[in-house]
Amino acid sequence: MNLTLHVAKRFFAVLIGITSIGFIGQASADDSMACSCTASACGNNAVGGDQGDVFSGLSQTTVTEMFLTNPNTGWTCVVPAKVRGxxxxxxxxxxxxxxxxxxxxxxxxxxxxxxxxxxxxxYGGGKPGNKTGWLCGNYRGTINYTPPKTTYKVMDFGFNGCSVTWGPLQTNVNEAAMIKLATDANAKGFTYQPQLNFGQLLIGNYPMDCKSPAKLSWPLYLKQ
Structure with missing residues (x-):
């Protein structure tokens, strides 16, 4: 179902909310972390593990995104004082x-x-509470966090005089298409500004003369 927005002024702005895009850096090798499953079992919207399981060589981002996603995952993660073996x-x-x-x-x-x-x-058998103080389990190696890829859907909308008509979602496009959209929009007189910090996409500030209607069509990209 199409929506029509009537614009009474010469200038207008169209504001559509999308989720912000995050770019995540990796920790340096000197800051690599290790995690031990110190609870009876680990997981709860994080990497699953049995008591005593160990991961090492983890980036700080991997730990944040995969092991310490909430206070109740059961994982204890630190920058090791020393790794032996x-x-x-x-x-x-x-x-x-x-x-x-x-x-x-x-x-x-x-x-x-x-x-x-x-x-x-x-190591006292490696069970919790043994006299040596060690907690032991399976060595799980290392793992790396990969940020999810961003995909978009395209919605056509057109200008007819001072009216804006919205069309249905049509197809998926990738992030490269967003960059092209910004370039093409600027070339055709649109102001295109992805507000990444606020999770918004702004297309607008296009000069419209209501006495001399223009007929234009432009795609709007929404994060999927």
Whole structure:
């Protein structure tokens, strides 16, 4: 169903809301993080895991977007004080000072590349509350957050004098088409300004002479 907007003044603006587009940076290698599942199980709108599971080599963005999405995911994520060893199959996390008959470590140490027998003999078995202070589980490697791709739908609208007529959504376009839209709009006299911080798309400020109607057609892109 089409909507008609009657414009009484020479200048007008059309404001349509869309979701803002985020561009996310990655943490440097020196700031890489590691996560241990310190709850009985982890997940709750985050990466799933069993108690003791360990991920390492994570960017700060990956941790924010995939592990600490809310306060109740069960993951404990830190910039390690030290990572000893590499690979799996098992890994251990020292949240406080560890040792007491087992391998000694300061807070936020991660030991990787451990076998079941090593965990049993040197890490107190790796279960919560054991005397060594270590929590151990499967080593899950690393994972990288990939921002979702942005797609758009196109809506045609036309100007007839001082009336604006909206048409139906038609097809999907990609972000490159948005850049082309900005270039073409400026060339034809439109003011095109994507308000990314406020989640809005603005097309308007086009000079209209109501006494000399113009017939124009232009596509408007809405984030899908």
């Amino acid at each position: 590499s690979g799996g199959p098992l890994a251990c996390f020292c949240a406080g000072y560890c040792g007491n008959g087992g391998i000694g470590a300061d807070p936020d140490y991660f030991d990787l590349g451990l076998s079941q027998s090593t965990v049993a003999n040197d």
